Amino acid sequence: MSISARHGARQARRGPAEPHAAYARPRTGLPSPVLGGIAATALATLLLPLVLDRGGLALYIDIALSACVVVGISLLMGFAGQVSLGQAVFFAIGGYTAAVLVLNDVPPLVGLLAAPVAAGLVALLLGVPLLRLHGHHLAFATIAVHLIFLVVVQQSDTLGGNVGLMGIPGFSVGGIDLADHRSIAFVSWGVLAVVVLVSHNVITSRPGRALRALATSETAAESAGIPVGRYKLTVFALSAAFAGLAGSVWAYYVGFLSPGMFPVSMSITFVVMAAVGGMGSIWGALFGTTAVKLIVSYLGMLGTAGGMPDYAPAVLSYAVYGLLLILILLFLPHGVVPALRDRIVRRWSAPPRTPLDTAGRDPGKAGLPPANGRP
């Protein structure tokens, strides 16, 4: 908690966030179109729950909470260069922490705050041995952690075992009931906003720059005096805390938790979302989550629409969905958002007659000039 709280507080003093911070240089004044864009997105998404129907709200909540996890993954994989295929575990830990607390008559708000702390602490403990691994080995280890976690929950009576924890009370703050879909949608928005602000701060801070160096070459970073191990561990814990925070809201929303709700495929889907949007970019995480969830939901609805053949759901959910993912990763290997950004940056910053001047820069990496054009 201390990390996110500190950053949150610092953020509050600094004022509004710059969203695509990953690529901007710290302390640059933001061009007004960017600020306008951020404000418009924030406002639009904040107003959205007022017009959405119940199904739309459920999807909105799902997207917002998943995005919290995916922003963490993007930070971990895109900046610290660490792979995790077990992020759903921290989502679950957050959920279970909040659930067990409220079922023992602790106020839901306390549960909400305790969840990221618990998930972050577990990540710290796991990270010490795990983060010594690299690449595939680390990926396998995180899957193993996921499987072990499921077995532990199944054996634990306190956590409801296989049957699950039932009757988790809805969210409320100081006697004000916030359990309905619309309130939870606003809570989810708030939680995501905190996650985005904290991430932005980490990225633009000195440790953030160190992390980027770390992702490129650990050896180089280490020889430049960056405490590699400590930073990796911190980002891992931070991403776990994000997932835990989202998991607690999810627990209040659904009112039920069981090991069956956290399959390994859930962890993998989170990584897919980050990859689609673009690793190492907060916007990428937000876009990737929204895009994947909307596509899945839309294909699902299309599959069961009247007049569709029997095989439609299977074809749409497997073939069409799979094809879309393959196409995105084939043609936009760095993810959708970095690709779009490069294109726009190129068009804006270079006068039409000399497009090659800027196109020559390495696009996928940090340090691109902001759109208003720096020398």
Add this chain to the structure above:
Amino acid sequence: MRRSTPLLASLTLVVAMTACEGSAGDDDSIPVGYITPLTGAFSNLGEDNQKAVEAAVDEINTDGGVLGRPIELITQNDESNPDQGILAFNEIMNDEPVAVIGSASSNSAMAVLEHVEREQVPYISPTPADEQVAPVRDHVFVVPAIAGTYAERALHYLSDEGMDEVAVTYSETAYGEAGYEAMVEGADEHGVDLVVEEAFEQETTDFGHILAEIESVGPDATIVWASGPPGITIAEQYAGADIEAPLVMTGSQASHLWTDPAGDSAEGVTVLSSIGVVGEHLPEGEQQDVIREMTEVFEAEHGYAPPQFAQDGYTAVMLLAAAIEEAGSTERADIRDALENLTLTTPNGTFDYSETDHAGLTGDAISVNVVEDGEFVPTDWSTERFGETYGEE
């Protein structure tokens, strides 16, 4: 990037708005929600379930509907996935259904139950998870016989046949644990002694240590609570072990999804099933007629006999239609009350829901069979029970 921000926002809006469309049909119809796993791990159950639900709805609509109005299904795929199940449920709630028929995937069924209670919409569940009805939830009614009911029947059979010393082994799943706990609870009452009690993980592929223990203890019978792959593996290894005690399997194995892969190992194994599975062996009477009608409707459309999950889907529609007819109203509260007081003979047996019992079936709805040439044939013990329960006077 800069430009993509408003673009993203408007895209979100547009897609969200298109998502809101699609409410359907003529004003006169009765909207009923239906969640089913058409893809993912439980897709083969979900598809059979859907075929039967649609067949039952078509049959009712052809015969003039309910209260003179046609039923209109609002179907959503939960992808065998709990979070999609929650989205599916809330999407359905947009269309103001009078009731919801739930998912055959137990994980997604469990995940929506709190929402069901908050929305106070009657929910009929074609998945056999005991924890749906223990404790009783006001709006949740279960269709298939639950593990507790199977356990009751098994104990009854075992003690009547003089098999007092029984080995129990169960998978560490909600189904396995519910079955095992019900056995422990009812053992004394039936004078049965549980001489081996062993759990195994769902992923287990070698049951050697459990079979060795059974071999050394030498019980009168062995009962296995499992679903999916371990049900097949343990039957194969049991057949290969030197154990005389007969093997008893439960409702999860009562289909060709188990007999086909288990092959020869299944021969002679005792398997408990819903009476609908052995409808042709029932005595003439109302119960057999109901099963035959369903079988004919389903076979006419799809060309094969309805498996268990199809029967559960068909039964769910029957129960709901009867409750609406009984209530004389399409108000959710009236339908709920009617369900709670409903007594109805269906392919799954005779339901008798009450305030304290939202599972509705008794042991009479379960047949104890032996596998002969890959078919389920009721034991003499069961045939005798059928005569008492379902024979015409």
